[in-house]
Amino acid sequence: MFHKEGFKIILFSGLIMVSGLLLIDNFIDNYWIQKALMITLLILFLLVLQFFRDPKRNTVLNDEHLIAPADGKVVVIEEVVEKEYFKDKRRQISIFMSPLNVHVTRYPVSGKVKYSKYHPGKYLVAWHPKSSEENERTTIVVENALIGEILYRQIAGAVARRIVNYARVGHQVIQGEDAGFIKFGSRIDIFVPLDMKIQVELNQKTKGGETILAAKNNG
Numbered sequence: 001m002f003h004k005e006g007f008k009i010i011l012f013s014g015l016i017m018v019s020g021l022l023l024i025d026n027f028i029d030n031y032w033i034q035k036a037l038m039i040t041l042l043i044l045f046l047l048v049l050q051f052f053r054d055p056k057r058n059t060v061l062n063d064e065h066l067i068a069p070a071d072g073k074v075v076v077i078e079e080v081v082e083k084e085y086f087k088d089k090r091r092q093i094s095i096f097m098s099p100l101n102v103h104v105t106r107y108p109v110s111g112k113v114k115y116s117k118y119h120p121g122k123y124l125v126a127w128h129p130k131s132s133e134e135n136e137r138t139t140i141v142v143e144n145a146l147i148g149e150i151l152y153r154q155i156a157g158a159v160a161r162r163i164v165n166y167a168r169v170g171h172q173v174i175q176g177e178d179a180g181f182i183k184f185g186s187r188i189d190i191f192v193p194l195d196m197k198i199q200v201e202l203n204q205k206t207k208g209g210e211t212i213l214a215a216k217n218n219g
Contacts, residue, residue, distance in 0.1 A: 001053065001054050001055065001056070002049070002052045002053060002054055005052065005164050005181040006048075006051070006052025009048060009052065010048060010049065010052060013044075013045055013048045014045065016041075017041050017042070017044075017045045020037075020041045021038055021041060024037045024038055024041075025038075050100070051099060051100075051103065052103075053102060054102070054104050054178075055102060057106070057176060057207070057208065057209030057210050058209075058210060059106075059175060059176025059209045059210065060210075061110065061174070061175050061176070062175075063109070063110060063144055063145060063146040063147065063175075064146055064147065064215055064216040064218075065109075065175075065212045065214075065215050065216075066108050066109055066147065066150060066190070066192055066196065066212070066213045066214040066215070067106070067108050067109075067175060067176065067208075067209060067210065067211060067212055067213060068095060068106075068108070068200075068206035068207060068208050068209070068210070068211040068212075068213050069095075069105050069106050069107065069108045069152050069179065069188050069190065069208060070095055070097055070101070070102075070103070070104070070105055070106065070182075070188045070206070070208045071095075071097060071101040071102040071103075071104075071205075071206060071207055071208045072095040072096050072097040072098070072101050072187075072188070072205070072206055073095065073096050073098075073203060073204070073205055073206070074093060074094070074095055074200050074201065074202055074203060074204045074205075074206060075094050075095070075096045075187075075202070075203075076092055076093065076094035076189075076202075077091070077092070077093055077094075077198060077200070077201075077202055078091070078092055079091055079092075079194065080092045080191075082151060082191045084117075084139055084151075085115055085139065085141055085151055086149075086151065086191065089194060090151070090191040090192060090193065090194065091191070091192050091193075091194055091196070091198065091214075092189055092190070092191055093189070093190045093192065093198070093200065093213050093214070094187060094188070094189045094190075095187065095188045095190075095206055096187050097182070097186050097187065097188070102208060103181055103182050103186065104178060104180075104181055104208060105154055105165075105178075105179045105180040105181060105182065105188065105208070106176050106177060106178060106179055106208045106209045107142060107167075107173045107174065107175055107176065107177050107179045108142070108150055108152055108175065108190060108213070109142050109144040109147065109150050109175050110142075110144060110172075110173060110174050110175040111142045111143045111144040111145065111150075111172070111173065112142065112143050112170070112171070112172055112173075113140065113141070113142055113143075113167045113168060113169050113170060113171045113172075113173060114141045114142065114143045114149060114169065115139065115140065115141035115151075115169065116138070116139070116140050116141075116165065116167045116168060116169050117138065117139050118137075118138045118163070118165065119136065119137050119138070119139070120136055121135045121136040121137060121156075135155050135156050136155075136156040136163060137153050137154060137155045137156065137163070138153065138154045138163050138165040138167075138180075139151060139152075139153050140152055140153070140154075140165065140167040140179070142167070142173060146216060147192075147193065147196065147216050148193060150190065150191070150192060151190070151191040152188060152189065152190045152191070153188065153189040153190075153191075154180060154182050154186065154188060155182075155186055155187040155188065155189060156182065156186055163180070163181075163182050163186075164180045164181040164182070165179070165180040166178065166179055166180050167179055167180070176209040176210075190213060192213075192214050195217050196214040196215065196216060196217060197214060197215050197216075197217045198213070198214050199212045199213060199214055199215055200212075200213050200214075
């Protein structure tokens, strides 16, 4: 299954691949060069297919849990001052997505979208500390009945050149549902209340829609 954001690119890439194979077959006489070029085209097409894959995930709905909005690796867990919306201290969890990860963004909590804003910007490498504030990005805030407002930020990387965000202010959204897509490498920052209990560790791999990042502290 492939994400709808990839349909045009997959079709275009398929046409290029077929055209390329025909040209190679008709104009390249050397057997080994011919096969090498054909294999290269097929590999590139397969990479496009794997990038836009959209696997189904088993999201267990729970208003006390904050789930990972994307696949990747946890690269930051720290207390920071969130300057755009909250303007106070929050705990930031950052997930880095390599080009090999699934790049679907999913809602980390159920609730009402309170804020959704696009920011043009730079294309620093996604793990750069300043990428959260200087790169092209979107900021989304979803208000959940139990854990309050959760902010997540889609951040473009050095290769990413398009962020797709489906969140619209006033919409009711469901935890784990498709919230957007970031094309070709990127990062997600999530800002959570300080009293939530973190459930992940640095360098841990996450599975969007399934991995629990933080939980409401009932103690």
